Amino acid sequence: MPSGASPVRTTTTVIIGGGQAGLAMSWCLTKRAIDHVVLERGEVAHTWRTERWDSLRLLTPNWQSRLPGYGYDGDDPDGYRSMPETIEFIDGYARAISAPMETHTNVTSVQRDDGGYMVTTDSGKWRCRTVVLASGACNIARVPALDEAVPAGIARISPIDYRSPDQLDRGGVLVVGASATGTQLADEIQRSGRAVTISVGEHIRAPRLYRGRDLEWWMDAAGVLDERYDEVEDIQRARKLPSLQLAGTTDRATLDLNSLAAIGVKLIGRLAGVHDGKAQFSGSLSNQCALSDLKMGRLLDSIDEWASANGLDGEVEAPHRLAPTKVEESPPLGMDLGNGEIKTIVWATGYRPDHSWLDVPVFDRKGQIRHDGGIVSEAPGMYLLGIQFLRRRKSALIDGCGDDARDLSAHLAAYLDGAA
Amino acid sequence: MSESEISVDNGVNVQALLDARVALADAPEAAQFQWRASCEWKNGTHSHSIVEGYFGLGEQHMHKSVFKFDADHPEVFASEDKGATPVEYVLVGLASCLTAGIAAVAQNRDIQLRSVIATLEGGMDIQGILGMDSDIRNGFDGIKVSYKIDADASQKDIEALVAQSQKRSAVYDIVTNPTNVTVEVN
Numbered sequence: 173m174p175s176g177a178s179p180v181r182t183t184t185t186v187i188i189g190g191g192q193a194g195l196a197m198s199w200c201l202t203k204r205a206i207d208h209v210v211l212e213r214g215e216v217a218h219t220w221r222t223e224r225w226d227s228l229r230l231l232t233p234n235w236q237s238r239l240p241g242y243g244y245d246g247d248d249p250d251g252y253r254s255m256p257e258t259i260e261f262i263d264g265y266a267r268a269i270s271a272p273m274e275t276h277t278n279v280t281s282v283q284r285d286d287g288g289y290m291v292t293t294d295s296g297k298w299r300c301r302t303v304v305l306a307s308g309a310c311n312i313a314r315v316p317a318l319d320e321a322v323p324a325g326i327a328r329i330s331p332i333d334y335r336s337p338d339q340l341d342r343g344g345v346l347v348v349g350a351s352a353t354g355t356q357l358a359d360e361i362q363r364s365g366r367a368v369t370i371s372v373g374e375h376i377r378a379p380r381l382y383r384g385r386d387l388e389w390w391m392d393a394a395g396v397l398d399e400r401y402d403e404v405e406d407i408q409r410a411r412k413l414p415s416l417q418l419a420g421t422t423d424r425a426t427l428d429l430n431s432l433a434a435i436g437v438k439l440i441g442r443l444a445g446v447h448d449g450k451a452q453f454s455g456s457l458s459n460q461c462a463l464s465d466l467k468m469g470r471l472l473d474s475i476d477e478w479a480s481a482n483g484l485d486g487e488v489e490a491p492h493r494l495a496p497t498k499v500e501e502s503p504p505l506g507m508d509l510g511n512g513e514i515k516t517i518v519w520a521t522g523y524r525p526d527h528s529w530l531d532v533p534v535f536d537r538k539g540q541i542r543h544d545g546g547i548v549s550e551a552p553g554m555y556l557l558g559i560q561f562l563r564r565r566k567s568a569l570i571d572g573c574g575d576d577a578r579d580l581s582a583h584l585a586a587y588l589d590g591a592a
Numbered sequence: 593m594s595e596s597e598i599s600v601d602n603g604v605n606v607q608a609l610l611d612a613r614v615a616l617a618d619a620p621e622a623a624q625f626q627w628r629a630s631c632e633w634k635n636g637t638h639s640h641s642i643v644e645g646y647f648g649l650g651e652q653h654m655h656k657s658v659f660k661f662d663a664d665h666p667e668v669f670a671s672e673d674k675g676a677t678p679v680e681y682v683l684v685g686l687a688s689c690l691t692a693g694i695a696a697v698a699q700n701r702d703i704q705l706r707s708v709i710a711t712l713e714g715g716m717d718i719q720g721i722l723g724m725d726s727d728i729r730n731g732f733d734g735i736k737v738s739y740k741i742d743a744d745a746s747q748k749d750i751e752a753l754v755a756q757s758q759k760r761s762a763v764y765d766i767v768t769n770p771t772n773v774t775v776e777v778n
Contacts (some may be wrong), residue, residue, distance in 0.1 A: 374759075444769040455768035459758045502734055536727045537620065 178296040183209050185584065186291045188279050189212050189215045190271070191309055192239060192262055193573040194306035195560030198271040198319050199240045206588070210500055211293060213278040217262040219308050220255055223332045227360060229254050229420035233386050236571045237261065240578065242268055250386060252420025261550055262570075279307075283531045288553060291546040302584050305530070305541070308558040309568050310473075310523035316348075319519065321446035323509050327516045331357065334518065337364035344368070346451070346507075350375045351416040353370030354520030355427050359419070362516070363436045369507075369514070370432060372457055373442035377497065379417040380426045382472060383479070384489040387418070394478040397566035398553035398575075402546050404561075411561045427496050430459065449509040461497035468494065471578045504590040525559060546580050555580045600744075604699040612776040619620045637671045679732070683712040686763045690737065693757030703749060706742040735767065 185201055187194045190212030203206045205347050215221060215253040230237075235249035239262055242265045253261060266273060275296075282303060291298040313330030322328060328343060331353050337360060347358040350372040362368040378387050393398050404410045419427040426574060441453035442460065476491045507514065524580055527541060532551050536542050545563040548554040556562065566572030618622045618726040625648035627769045631641040643659040645652055662675030676684070687710045698705050741750050758764045 294710070441768075447770065452770045456758070456764070459755055463755045463759060466748065466755055467750060470752075 173432065175239065180290075180297045180299050181209075182299045183207050184300060184588065185253040185304060186289070186298050187209060187304040187306055188282070189293070189306035189308060189322050190266065190273055190275065190560070191219060191306065191308060191558065192217075192265070192570045193308075193577065194242050194304070195262065195265050195269065195271050196577035197304050197306060197555075197557055198273075198582060199242075199269045200577045200583075202269065202271075203240075204581060204585050206271060206581075209241075209298065210273045210572070211277045211279055211291070211298070212273055213307075214271065215263075215275055216266045217259045219310070220258050221309075223333065224255055224355070225334050225360075226255070226336045228356070230258055230570070231418045231420050232388050232569055234568070236388055236392065238571055238574060239265055240291065240574045242583050243544060247528065250424070250564045251422070252519045260512045261299055279529050281529050281531050284551070288531075299395065301588060304555045304557055304584075305548075306557040306581070307525065307527070309525050311526035311565060312524050313519060314524055315519045316443070316445045316521055318443070319499075319517075321515060326514060329516065329517060330519045332523075337361045337366060340364075340366060341515035342366065345369060345511045345516045346443075346514045347520055349373070349520030349522070350417070350429065351522070352418055352522070355417050355429075355432060356419050356520075357518055357520055358432055358437050359427060359435070359563055362432070362435050362577070365437070366516075367438075367513075368432075370429075371440050371453060371455075372460055374460060375414055375429075375464055376399065376416050377428050377468045377494075378426075378471070379468075379494055380418060380421075380424050380429075383476060383491060386424070387416075390475045392566075392571075394475060396474075397564065397569070399565045401561055401563050401567075401571045404565075407531075410565070411559075413560075426494070428468050428494070429496060433498060439499060440507070441505065446509070449508065451509055453503070453507070455555075458499045461499050465496050471511040476495045492495045498512045517519060545578060547583055553584070555584060599715035600702045600704045602615065602695045602698065602699045602703075602705050606696060608700045609696065611699075622661075634674075637645075638662065638670070638674045641704050654770070661752070679714060682767070683735070684715055686735065686761075686767055687712050687737065689761045690754075690757050693761050694741070694753050697753050697756045697760070698743065698745075701745075701749070701753070703753065705746040706744075707740070708742075709740045710738070711744045 184206050185208035187197050187210045189209060194210050194212070197206060198210050212218060229252040233250050233252060234244045234246060237244050244261075276295075278294045278516065279291060280294060283290045283292070285299060286297060288301040291300060291303060312333045319328055328418070329339070329586060334357065340361065342365070344367040345361050346369050347354050347487065348371045349574070354370060358370045362559045380387060382390060401407050401410075409574045417428050419425070425431070430571070433439060439456040439457065441455060442452045443451060445452040469584050472483055479485055479488060532554065534541050534548050534554070541548060541584050542550060544558050546556045550555055556577055558568065560568045561566075563576045563579060564572055567576050625646065627646050629641055629643050631639050633639050639662070641661040641663065642752040643655065643661070644751055645654050647653070661681065662680060664673035664674040664680050666673045682775045691708055691710055694708055695705060715734050716732055717728050720730040739754055740755070743750055745753070
């Protein structure tokens with residue numbers, strides 16, 4: 173525990189979080205000879221070590237992990253890292269750049285202090301001119317309020333606590349949410365022999381491979397992932413978009429609602445309420461699927477246009493389209509949660525960052541930090557890194573934090589110069 | 593400004609809607625609206641409803657005129673058929689909401705509409721409302737909406753218009769999702 177006796181240490185920049193984003197910033201600051209420390213609550217890549225399920229592989233291929241001063245040099249560029257491989261990769265980055273890291277240091281508060289910031293941790297205080305918040309985008313599972321209305325006797329679990337199907341009762345499972353997490357967990361749990369129903373709201377369907385290449389390759393090559401936050405029409409909306417329905421598997425298979433239905437997963441509308449022990453589902457399932465199919469069609473159209481314009485048509489496979497999502501004519505609108513069929517509910521309803529330790533008034537009414545591409549203008553010298561569409565569509569990817577760190581470290585350096 | 597923004601005119605002031613989004617982001621309390629109707633029984637299954645005032649943007653408003661609606665049941669129900677049935681008003685509400693949405697989304701996407709026609713069918717097994725079988729619900733067992741749209745756009749773009757309109761429709765949401773209803777007697 174902190175005591176009044178522990179000395180206050182001083183540095184120019186405190187980076188909070190020792191994952192890919194914090195390390196990328198560390199590299200950029202080292203290049204600029206800016207004195208800094210990286211505070212990590214656990215070990216390097218803590219979230220990857222402790223808050224992800226056992227079978228998870230990254231949704232981006234190995235080659236797509238270009239960090240400043242580091243990258244993939246193995247012999248399987250198209251594969252997807254397992255969690256141990258991801259941890260080893262980020263750990264390797266921390267070693268390669270000799271990041272000035274303080275591990276097992278939990279930040280308990282960040283406050284303004286004499287033109288800079290005071291960062292309080294469970295092992296002492298740091299005074300700094302500038303602070304970089306790189307503690308992750310997915311610290312807390314979003315669980316809907318109707319969790320409280322679920323009858324006792326049904327276990328509920330979030331993806332942060334989920335490790336494998338063995339944790340769950342042998343009975344039926346309702347997976348709520350059909351983005352990357354929900355579809356992957358539905359697939360794994362159904363294959364474990366448990367009957368899965370997946371509740372489907374807004375989601376984005378995407379093929380793993382398109383015209384013989386990884387979808388991420390297309391989005392990277394065509395510049396989709398480099399699209400900037402100040403170029404998109406509605407950045408608030410873009411930041412809230414659900415994750416693509418992708419999975420990183422050894423067979424590079426497409427994971428979508430059709431593939432789930434093919435192994436016996438039942439599709440049901442968005443969970444809209446729980447009342448008197450009965451779950452109520454929206455009648456909007458067919459439109460949710462239609463919206464997603466249309467959106468995917470537009471993405472593939474734009475890829476085809478780009479491929480033609482760039483003379484790739486002879487190199488890659490011919491364009492193809494996926495079969496429309498099959499939805500039964502009248503999917504059920506209700507489910508009796510008391511009849512014993514469902515034993516577990518998995519809330520795959522998204523994640524949010526945890527900035528509860530930030531004692532500086534920079535939050536909007538939804539509790540999110542107000543920022544302009546990672547520059548927290550209301551708190552000069554404060555920067556945010558590693559969240560969805562911070563500065564680019566790829567910002568939350570391992571491959572995306574480097575460019576953001578370069579931009580923001582330039583701003584940070586200019587701020588220090590100007591303030592000096 | 594592109595040329596199409598000048599030439600496409602579906603009669604929807606999209607700029608005003610976009611401006612409203614910006615203004616309401618800074619003053620979310622002004623986004624709180626209350627819609628009202630009142631209804632008076634006439635005779636038999638015939639009732640007379642009016643829609644007159646509503647609340648929004650922090651103040652009371654009046655419609656430009658009082659809108660009146662007669663509802664009744666048809667003669668096969670041994671009623672006098674002095675108005676559409678209440679469930680047909682639900683279809684009217686859904687159709688007009690989706691259609692308004694199509695016009696707004698089309699305007700925003702620079703799509704000129706020439707004609708938009710919806711036909712709606714709500715299926716119902718009246719054993720439910722007659723109390724003959726508790727397994728049969730009172731309401732529709734499903735609603736089918738079918739659009740015929742003539743517009744300067746591809747079939748895919750028209751499908752996207754209709755899908756987006758459902759995504760943003762109040763009545764579609766009311767019909768597809770449960771809503772708490774509180775009825776009290778004064």
